[in-house]
Amino acid sequence: MALNYWLYNNLIFSIMTENQDCVQCSTDIYNYYGTKPEGEIQTREAKKAPTQRVEKARQMYFETKSSASVEFPYWYTRRWEEVEGEVPIIRRAEALKAGFGHLTPAILPGELLAMRKANYLRGSYPMPWLSEAFFLAKEDELYKEAQKSGKVSADEVTTMGQGGGNVTKSVGNVISIAGKFGLRKEEMPILIKTAKKWFNKSVDDVGHKYEQLVPDYNTKEEIMRAVICMFDSGYTLPQGREVMNYYYPLQFGIEGIKNICKEKQDQTAGYPDMDRLYFYKAVYIMLEGLQTWIMNYAKEARFMASLEDNQTQKEEYLDIAERLEWLTKNKPRTFHDSLQLVWIFHVAVLNEDAISGLSPGRLGQVLYPFWKQDMDQGILTKECTIELLECMRMKFTELDCFASMGVVGGVLSGNTFNNLCIGGLDKDGDSAANELEMLILESAMSCDTPQPTLSLLYDEKLPEEFLLKGIECTKIGTGYPAWINNRVAMEFLLNNFKKEGMQLEEARAWAIGGCLETSPGSWMPLELNEETYFIPGGSAPATSVGVHFISLPKVLEAVLFDGLDKRTGRRVYPAHGSKLESYEEIWTVFKKYFSITVEVLTLANNIQHDIWGKISPSIINSMLKPDCLEVGKDISHKGCRYNRTFNVEICGGVNLVNSLASIKKNVIDEKKLSLQELKAAIESNFGYLSALETGSYSLIEQVKTKNYMDWLKIHKLCLDAPKYGNDDKYVDNIFKEWQIWFSKMCENYRSLYDKPMYSCQISVSTHAPMGAVTLATPDGRLCGTTFADGSVSAYPGSDKNGPYALFNSATCYNHALSQNSQLNMKIHPSVVKGREGSRKFLEMIKAYLRKGAFHIQFNIVDSRMLKDAQKNPEKYRGLMVRVAGFTQYWVELGKQIQDEVIARTEYEQIG
Amino acid sequence: MIHYDCKYYLNTDVFKGICKRDKSNINADDEACNNFEKAQKCKHCSNFLLYGNDWGTCMSKYEAYPEMNAVTCNDFKQ
Numbered sequence: 002m003a004l005n006y007w008l009y010n011n012l013i014f015s016i017m018t019e020n021q022d023c024v025q026c027s028t029d030i031y032n033y034y035g036t037k038p039e040g041e042i043q044t045r046e047a048k049k050a051p052t053q054r055v056e057k058a059r060q061m062y063f064e065t066k067s068s069a070s071v072e073f074p075y076w077y078t079r080r081w082e083e084v085e086g087e088v089p090i091i092r093r094a095e096a097l098k099a100g101f102g103h104l105t106p107a108i109l110p111g112e113l114l115a116m117r118k119a120n121y122l123r124g125s126y127p128m129p130w131l132s133e134a135f136f137l138a139k140e141d142e143l144y145k146e147a148q149k150s151g152k153v154s155a156d157e158v159t160t161m162g163q164g165g166g167n168v169t170k171s172v173g174n175v176i177s178i179a180g181k182f183g184l185r186k187e188e189m190p191i192l193i194k195t196a197k198k199w200f201n202k203s204v205d206d207v208g209h210k211y212e213q214l215v216p217d218y219n220t221k222e223e224i225m226r227a228v229i230c231m232f233d234s235g236y237t238l239p240q241g242r243e244v245m246n247y248y249y250p251l252q253f254g255i256e257g258i259k260n261i262c263k264e265k266q267d268q269t270a271g272y273p274d275m276d277r278l279y280f281y282k283a284v285y286i287m288l289e290g291l292q293t294w295i296m297n298y299a300k301e302a303r304f305m306a307s308l309e310d311n312q313t314q315k316e317e318y319l320d321i322a323e324r325l326e327w328l329t330k331n332k333p334r335t336f337h338d339s340l341q342l343v344w345i346f347h348v349a350v351l352n353e354d355a356i357s358g359l360s361p362g363r364l365g366q367v368l369y370p371f372w373k374q375d376m377d378q379g380i381l382t383k384e385c386t387i388e389l390l391e392c393m394r395m396k397f398t399e400l401d402c403f404a405s406m407g408v409v410g411g412v413l414s415g416n417t418f419n420n421l422c423i424g425g426l427d428k429d430g431d432s433a434a435n436e437l438e439m440l441i442l443e444s445a446m447s448c449d450t451p452q453p454t455l456s457l458l459y460d461e462k463l464p465e466e467f468l469l470k471g472i473e474c475t476k477i478g479t480g481y482p483a484w485i486n487n488r489v490a491m492e493f494l495l496n497n498f499k500k501e502g503m504q505l506e507e508a509r510a511w512a513i514g515g516c517l518e519t520s521p522g523s524w525m526p527l528e529l530n531e532e533t534y535f536i537p538g539g540s541a542p543a544t545s546v547g548v549h550f551i552s553l554p555k556v557l558e559a560v561l562f563d564g565l566d567k568r569t570g571r572r573v574y575p576a577h578g579s580k581l582e583s584y585e586e587i588w589t590v591f592k593k594y595f596s597i598t599v600e601v602l603t604l605a606n607n608i609q610h611d612i613w614g615k616i617s618p619s620i621i622n623s624m625l626k627p628d629c630l631e632v633g634k635d636i637s638h639k640g641c642r643y644n645r646t647f648n649v650e651i652c653g654g655v656n657l658v659n660s661l662a663s664i665k666k667n668v669i670d671e672k673k674l675s676l677q678e679l680k681a682a683i684e685s686n687f688g689y690l691s692a693l694e695t696g697s698y699s700l701i702e703q704v705k706t707k708n709y710m711d712w713l714k715i716h717k718l719c720l721d722a723p724k725y726g727n728d729d730k731y732v733d734n735i736f737k738e739w740q741i742w743f744s745k746m747c748e749n750y751r752s753l754y755d756k757p758m759y760s761c762q763i764s765v766s767t768h769a770p771m772g773a774v775t776l777a778t779p780d781g782r783l784c785g786t787t788f789a790d791g792s793v794s795a796y797p798g799s800d801k802n803g804p805y806a807l808f809n810s811a812t813c814y815n816h817a818l819s820q821n822s823q824l825n826m827k828i829h830p831s832v833v834k835g836r837e838g839s840r841k842f843l844e845m846i847k848a849y850l851r852k853g854a855f856h857i858q859f860n861i862v863d864s865r866m867l868k869d870a871q872k873n874p875e876k877y878r879g880l881m882v883r884v885a886g887f888t889q890y891w892v893e894l895g896k897q898i899q900d901e902v903i904a905r906t907e908y909e910q911i912g
Numbered sequence: 913m914i915h916y917d918c919k920y921y922l923n924t925d926v927f928k929g930i931c932k933r934d935k936s937n938i939n940a941d942d943e944a945c946n947n948f949e950k951a952q953k954c955k956h957c958s959n960f961l962l963y964g965n966d967w968g969t970c971m972s973k974y975e976a977y978p979e980m981n982a983v984t985c986n987d988f989k990q
Binding site for chain 2: 075
C-alpha cells in the first residue's frame with residue numbers, strides 16, 4: 002500500500018510497501034522555513050585571513066592531536082604524600098607548587114604569547130585527586146595497550162584525521178584514552194600507579210562515601226543510572242562557568258600580591274579565625290610555584306634563542322624571556338605584558354582543577370588602559386594589536402579539558418567554553434564598548450577559531466557601528482558573537498544577589514561565565530599612569546554547579562510509566578499509582594518527581610562540593626576573586642563577594658512542553674486516543690527502529706519497521722499536536738506555566754553556601770546523550786533521537802510560522818526569572834548577504850531582544866554543506882558550527898550533535 | 913636513539929614534534945640524526961635507579977619513571 006505522510010515542513014516519507022521489513026524514510030533531509038535553496042551549496046560571505054604567523058600556528062593546530070601527560074599529577078601527588086599531616090590548604094598549595102614548578106616548558110616558533118597548560122600544544126592531564134575511578138576501572142585495558150609496542154609513521158597518524166584532534170584509537174606508542182586523549186605508552190604505568198594512590202582519598206571517593214548518608218540516596222543512584230541527571234558536580238568540573246578576575250596581578254604584580262599575603266599573615270597569625278592565616282600562607286606558596294613555572298619558560302626562551310639563526314625569531318625569543326622575567330615579579334608595563342600576564346593566570350587557574358567555562362569576561366575593557374597607553378605613546382599599532390589578539394585566540398583554542406569522559410564528550414563536545422564578552426555598560430551606565438573591542442571582533446573574524454567565543458552584551462546604548470561590526474562577525478559563520486540582553490541579565494542579578502549587597506552599579510559589571518551563565522562581577526580600581534580605571538571582573542565562584550542537567554522528557558517518561566525507567570526496567574521513583582486521567586494529575590505527578598530529583602541531587606552535590614573544598618580547595622582562583630584576598634577566605638569558605646551561585650540545570654524543556662501539549666490535546670481535551678494507546682505507541686517507538694539501531698540521531702532519516710502502519714495514526718496525532726515555536730497559545734501557555742513553576746521551585750533548595758538555588762537553562766551537548774536513553778516522546782519524537790537544543794529553540798522542523806512567531810513563543814515568560822535562556826537559529830547565508838542583509842539581520846535581533854529575550858545565536862550556513870562535511874570531513878577541517886552556547890569544529894563533534902545541527906530548521910527568509 | 917629522547921626535540925603532540933635546531937617536523941619515534949644529544953630525563957639521571965622496565969626510584973626514596981622529563985628538576989645529575 003502506498004502512503005504519503007506529511008511530517009514537518011518539507012519532510013515527506015517515502016512510499017512504503019507492506020512486505021518490506023524496514024524502509025528508509027527520507028526524500029528531503031533538511032528542514033526549511035521559506036523557499037528551499039536550489040543550485041550549488043551556498044558558501045558563507047568571504048572570510049578574512051590572519052597574519053602569516055598566525056595562519057601557520059592555526060595549520061599546526063589542525064595537525065595536532067589532544068595529548069595528555071603525567072608530569073603534573075606525578076609531582077603533585079609526590080609532594081602531597083611528602084607533606085602528609087600539613088594543614089590541608091597548605092598541603093594543597095605545596096602540591097600545586099610542585100606541579101607547576103616541574104611542568105616542562107614548550108615554546109613554539111612564532112609564538113608571541115608563551116606558556117601553556119602542559120608540554121604539548123593541546124596538552125592536558127588527568128587530576129586523580131578529583132577522581133581516579135576511570136583509570137582504575139580501565140586498568141587492565143590500558144595496561145594491555147601499554148604493552149603493545151610499535152613505531153608509527155606520519156602517514157598512519159594522518160589517517161587519524163577524522164575526528165579532528167581526537168586520538169580515537171591507540172596507535173604505535175600512543176594509547177587512546179576514551180577516544181579523545183593520546184598518552185605515551187611509557188607514561189601509562191605511572192599514571193595507573195599515581196591514580197591508585199588516590200583510591201578512597203579523591204574528592205570522588207570521599208564525596209561518595211558521605212553522599213550515601215543523604216536520606217533516600219538510593220533514588221539518587223537510580224536517577225544517575227537512568228541518566229535522568231547527566232553528571233555529578235563536585236568532582237567532575239568543580240570550578241568554571243564563571244568569569245575570571247585579573248585585577249590583582251594587573252594592579253600589583255605577583256610579588257606585590259605576595260607582599261599583601263605577608264602583611265595579612267602578620268595581621269592574622271595568632272588571632273581568632275586562623276583559617277585566614279593558612280589561606281594567606283597557601284597563596285604565598287602557590288605564587289612561588291607560579292614564579293618557578295614562569296621562570297622555567299623564560300629559561301627555555303633563552304635556550305631557544307641560543308639555537309636560533311634567524312635574527313627576527315631570535316629577538317622574539319629574547320623578548321619572551323625578558324617579558325616573563327619581568328612578570329615573574331612585577332606588574333605589567335605594556336599591553337603585550339598585560340595580555341601575557343592575563344594568559345598566565347588563566348592557564349594557572351585551569352591547571353588548578355578540571356574546569357570548563359572559565360571565561361576571560363570583558364577582557365577588552367580590562368586591558369583597555371594598557372592598550373590606550375601604548376597607542377597614545379605610539380609603541381603599538383592596530384595591526385600589531387590584531388596580531389596579538391589572533392595569537393591569543395590560538396592560545397585559547399589549544400585549551401583542552403581532561404575531565405571525566407561523559408563530561409568531555411557528552412556535555413562539552415571537547416569544548417572548553419572560554420567566553421569573552423564585549424559591550425555592556427560601564428560603571429556609570431554608559432556604553433562600555435571601546436576601540437579595543439572593535440579589534441577583538443576584527444581578530445575573531447580574521448582568526449576564526451572556536452576559542453574564545455564571543456558574547457555581545459546588547460544594550461540600547463551601544464553604538465550602531467559596534468553592533469554592525471558584531472553582525473559582520475556573526476554573518477561569516479563563526480557562530481559568535483552570541484547576542485545577549487544586558488538589561489535582562491542585570492534584572493536577574495539584582496533579583497538574586499541583592500541580599501548579598503548588589504547594587505545597580507555593580508550589576509553592570511556582569512559577564513557571561515562559560516557558555517551562557519550570567520555571572521556577577523565587580524568594578525576594581527586599576528591604577529595606571531596616575532589615572533584610575535574601574536575594570537570589570539568576576540566576583541563569584543562557579544555559577545553552574547549544583548544539579549547538572551535534569552532530563553525533563555525522561556522525568557515525564559517516568560510519570561507515564563509509574564516511576565520506572567522503561568529502558569532498563571528499574572524503578573527510579575516511588576510508584577505514584579495515579580491513573581493520570583486529567584492533565585492536572587499528570588502535571589502534579591511530574592512536579593512531584595521533578596522535585597524529588599532536585600532535592601536528592603542538591604543534597605548529594607552539596608556534600609561533594611563540601612568535600613572538594615576540604616580536599617582540593619581553590620587557591621589560585623580564590624586569590625583572584627574579590628574579596629577572598631581581602632577577607633582571607635577561599636571560595637569554598639564563601640570568600641567571594643557573591644555566593645548565591647548554585648543552580649538547577651535542565652535539558653529537553655521544549656520536548657517536555659510539546660509532549661504535555663500532545664497529551665492534553667489528544668488524550669485529555671479531544672480524547673482521540675487513550676493514554677494506554679499512547680504509551681503502547683511510545684513503547685513501540687511509533688513503529689520505527691530506534692536511533693541507536695539506525696545510527697542517525699535526528700527525526701529525519703529514520704527507519705520504519707514492518708509494524709509502522711499499526712502506529713501511524715497515533716504518530717500523526719502526536720506530530721500534529723500544537724508545537725512550541727509557532728506563537729500558539731495552547732502550547733505556549735504550558736511553556737509559561739512550566740517556566741514560572743520551575744524558576745520558583747529552585748528557590749526551595751539550599752546550596753552548600755546556604756543560599757537559595759536558581760534555574761539555569763542551557764543544553765550544552767546533553768540533549769544528545771540524554772535523548773539517546775529516552776524512549777519516544779508524546780510529541781512524536783522517536784526513541785534515541787536528540788532533544789531540541791538550547792532552552793527556547795524550537796524542535797527541528799516544528800517551527801513553521803517564521804522567526805517572529807518563534808520569538809513570540811520564546812518570550813511568553815519573563816527570561817529574567819532564570820540565569821539564562823538559549824535560542825539557536827540556523828539561517829541560510831543568502832538571507833543576510835550584503836549591507837541590506839546586515840541591517841535586516843540586526844533589526845531582527847533587536848526585535849527579539851526588545852521583547853525581553855535573553856539570548857540568541859546563529860549558524861549562518863547551508864545545511865547541505867554540513868551534510869557534505871559529514872560525508873567528507875577531510876575537506877572541512879576548519880568548518881565551525883554553533884552548537885549550544887559554543888562554537889566547535891565540525892569534525893570534532895560527535896555524530897549525534899552533527900545530526901541535530903543538520904536537522905535544525907534552516908531559515909530562508911527572516912522578514 | 914630516537915627523536916623523543918633528544919634534547920632538541922620539542923613535542924607538539926604525543927606523536928610528533930619539531931626539531932629545535934632546524935625547525936623540521938619530526939616523528940617522536942623516528943631515528944634521530946647525528947646532532948642527537950640526550951634529553952634531560954630521569955633515565956639519564958644519576959639519582960635514578962631503574963628496576964623493571966617501567967619503574968625506578970629517585971634519590972632512593974621516591975617512585976619515578978624513566979621517561980619523565982627532568983629539565984625542570986633541581987636534583988637532576990648527569
